[in-house]
Amino acid sequence: MSTPTTGTGRTRPLVLRNRAFGTVWLGQVLTQAAVRMFQVGVSWWLVAYAVSSGRGLASGLFMAVSTLPAVTLAPVVARAIARFAHRSLLRTAAGAAGATAAALALWAGTSNLPLAAAYAATLALATCQAFFDPCLTTSVPELVDDEDIEAATGFELSTQSLASLGGALLGALIVDRAGVAGLAVGCATAYLCAAALIATARFRTAPAEGAEAAEATGEGAEARRTLRQVLADLPFVRKILVCFAAANLFTTAVFVIIPLYTRSSLQGGGGTVALLEASLGAGTLIGSFTGARVPGRPTVVGSLCLGTMAVALALPGLIAERPVIAGCLAVAGWCVGVIGVRFVALFQRLVPTSDKPAFFAVMQALLGATFPVASLLFGLLGDHLSAQTLCLIQAAGLVPAACALALLHESATTTDTEAAAADAPASGSRPMADAGGAR
Numbered sequence: 001m002s003t004p005t006t007g008t009g010r011t012r013p014l015v016l017r018n019r020a021f022g023t024v025w026l027g028q029v030l031t032q033a034a035v036r037m038f039q040v041g042v043s044w045w046l047v048a049y050a051v052s053s054g055r056g057l058a059s060g061l062f063m064a065v066s067t068l069p070a071v072t073l074a075p076v077v078a079r080a081i082a083r084f085a086h087r088s089l090l091r092t093a094a095g096a097a098g099a100t101a102a103a104l105a106l107w108a109g110t111s112n113l114p115l116a117a118a119y120a121a122t123l124a125l126a127t128c129q130a131f132f133d134p135c136l137t138t139s140v141p142e143l144v145d146d147e148d149i150e151a152a153t154g155f156e157l158s159t160q161s162l163a164s165l166g167g168a169l170l171g172a173l174i175v176d177r178a179g180v181a182g183l184a185v186g187c188a189t190a191y192l193c194a195a196a197l198i199a200t201a202r203f204r205t206a207p208a209e210g211a212e213a214a215e216a217t218g219e220g221a222e223a224r225r226t227l228r229q230v231l232a233d234l235p236f237v238r239k240i241l242v243c244f245a246a247a248n249l250f251t252t253a254v255f256v257i258i259p260l261y262t263r264s265s266l267q268g269g270g271g272t273v274a275l276l277e278a279s280l281g282a283g284t285l286i287g288s289f290t291g292a293r294v295p296g297r298p299t300v301v302g303s304l305c306l307g308t309m310a311v312a313l314a315l316p317g318l319i320a321e322r323p324v325i326a327g328c329l330a331v332a333g334w335c336v337g338v339i340g341v342r343f344v345a346l347f348q349r350l351v352p353t354s355d356k357p358a359f360f361a362v363m364q365a366l367l368g369a370t371f372p373v374a375s376l377l378f379g380l381l382g383d384h385l386s387a388q389t390l391c392l393i394q395a396a397g398l399v400p401a402a403c404a405l406a407l408l409h410e411s412a413t414t415t416d417t418e419a420a421a422a423d424a425p426a427s428g429s430r431p432m433a434d435a436g437g438a439r
Contacts, residue, residue: 019201024143027194032164034097034186036163036167037170037174041171042171044262048263056379059375059382060256060377064371064373064376069129086135087198091198093128094132094195098191101187102184105185108181165282172273173271176269230351239404244405247401249377251336256378256379256382257382263387280332282333283337285333287333294338298343302339302405306402307399310396310399312329313398381393
């Protein structure tokens, strides 16, 4: 599928030497930027313009609704990806999102937009994105040659963060200047351009013979194991996931706290929201690129990062200054990026190859399930407590998770290590004892 390359041709970026992948990647950038722009923009609109009382609940409910489809529709999405042509599914998801945003723009531009319409729109857009993102990841082998799969996956993951950062930066600014109608027009344009780009890309049919052969011989039975069965053999990994699920209940609350803090503690506008979102996003990006260079075992690094996040998130609760919270969010974002890099690498080594698809899919659903809970909880609290108090609660909640993770560094069982060692010849994984040197 890729253009044949030799010598210096292979050194060119993948998006330039593979037109199909470059086209689909650009579509991904547009959809990721649009969905993040919509979430940040509408969340700020609710707090600053639409709601006079109960701002916390309104914002928290909105963020909860925007994350529900990815968690609740996981089985439906998996079946759709397996049944339909991937290009058609991607094009349909982007096109449906574009039509939804265009209808919202028309409604907001001609009359006062009711809150129910904003919630319904974010539910529809999040549903489209819930189909789009995993389908795109699954489609990578249909767009690039085998030797480019790792590069394509890495490029896709890194640019997701960049696109989300750009969307977050624009969302509140557009609402301040053009309202929800202007925000929806921008999102509709991005989604429809993405659908048009994907329609022009050439996908090749993914080979299914291997999967069918494995099914016929029973070799695919292990791959169909449930997450409970997988984690039963990996008690160390299971404990890590519990720690991070507990930590996520407090870290993800930052998306509700930022607009409330901007409004009540800083008396700022959309520009301040953009600054804070950009600080968090930039810190996460830097952490993603530098996390592999942080020395130490993953559990030690993870516990230190959670502790650092607790301090960084507590400071704005004590000092309500724009530079303070911007710097603290950058530090917190860096910690998130480092944790993501180190622990995904650790799981790649500990989880057997045949179990990885089920493990990583359900891991995302498990960790993502805390987001709606955190959004509603902190949204409700935000109507009764100050935003600075929410920062202190958020920081305090991370301390037990950091301590629990620190205690795990001596707790790796032989089952985990043996699973990784058995998997090493096939996947290049290394035993857990060497996981501290994760790239």
